[in-house]
Amino acid sequence: MKLVYSDQYDLNLGEHVFPSVKYKLTKEKLLRDGTARPEDFMEPAPATDADVALVHDRDYIHKLKTGTLSYVEILRLEIPYSPELIRAVWLSAGGSILAGREAIRDGVAANIGGGFHHAFPDHGEGFCVIHDVAIAIRRLQRDGAIGRAMTVDCDVHHGNGTAAIFAHDASVFTFSIHQLRNYPFPKPPSSLDIDLHDGVEDEEYLAELEHGLDKALAKFHPDLIFYLAGADPYREDQLGGLKLSLHGLELRDRMVFEKAHSKKIPVAVTFAGGYARRLEDTIRIHANTIRAGREFAS
Ligand SMILES: [Zn+2]
DSSP: OEEEOOGGGOOOOSSOSSOTTHHHHHHHHHHHTTSSOGGGEEOOOOOOHHHHTTTSOHHHHHHHHHTOOOHHHHHHHTSOOOHHHHHHHHHHHHHHHHHHHHHHHHSEEEESSOOOTTOOSSOOBTTBSSOHHHHHHHHHHHTTSOSOEEEEEOSSSOOHHHHHHTTTOTTEEEEEEEESSSSOSSOOOOSEEEEEOTTOBHHHHHHHHHHHHHHHHHHOOOSEEEEEOOSTTBTTBSSOOOBBOHHHHHHHHHHHHHHHHHTTOOEEEEOOOOOBSSHHHHHHHHHHHHHHHHTTOO
16 A cells, blocks of 8 residues: 655644644654555655646635735634745645555555645635645546546545535535534535534444445445545544544544445545644554555555
8 A cells, every 4th residue: 555755744833733743753653563664655746736726726826836825814724824834735735646546556545644625726724725635636537547536524624625626516526524513614515414413422423424425425436535534533632522532433444445445446545634632642543544544455
């Protein structure tokens, strides 16, 4: 199983609730635990501006590249702007494109990053600058590598950017399972949304996920699934209000891979959010996702 990673994925945020050092720490843990070997890792090239323009407005891209976002636009991102940030998110988008290609080849692959599902064509918000997964889908479609794609978004927050970007695109099915009473507001409709109440635990979550996946995959057969494996449905998360255990999150990952595998659909993993009180829990959740995915890779 190929794992796409760059040391420059770090978003250069300083002290911030988004621990972007998690990418590096997850890579190190995967190597330390023997889940991955050094040769499993691939270095991405940054997405090209033409790739990014498959999703984002030219004007927004120009502002990002020239550092001319307004004060309000930067506030909405909720992370500090820097040239390193722009470098990181262009690389992350390139990483998701590469992970998609590798998934098509091996059944499963992962970007040790990405999942920036709150980015819209004309603005970023909620720590998400550009939408790496949407860019990857559009690029892989343009290359003829895939026709139809599905996003399976298990981050605790609704995938508002994903829903908006693909609202009128019948070639992409967007599925989001998330906490209802949490950011973002409003939540533009995905192809299928599962709104969970506060405090949902493992058993109910897994039943809802299974129901949703079965429903989505009965309606739509994609050539590739992008799995946004957010670590923030965890009960110790600072920005989430669900109560999944570490084991419940492992069962969640396994369910996504199993359902896709049973229909011979490749899965490209991206990490999305994760704000556990203890950083090592976030790292463990992401590493567990990779370990589960490995069992389904050829
Ligand atoms: Zn999230």
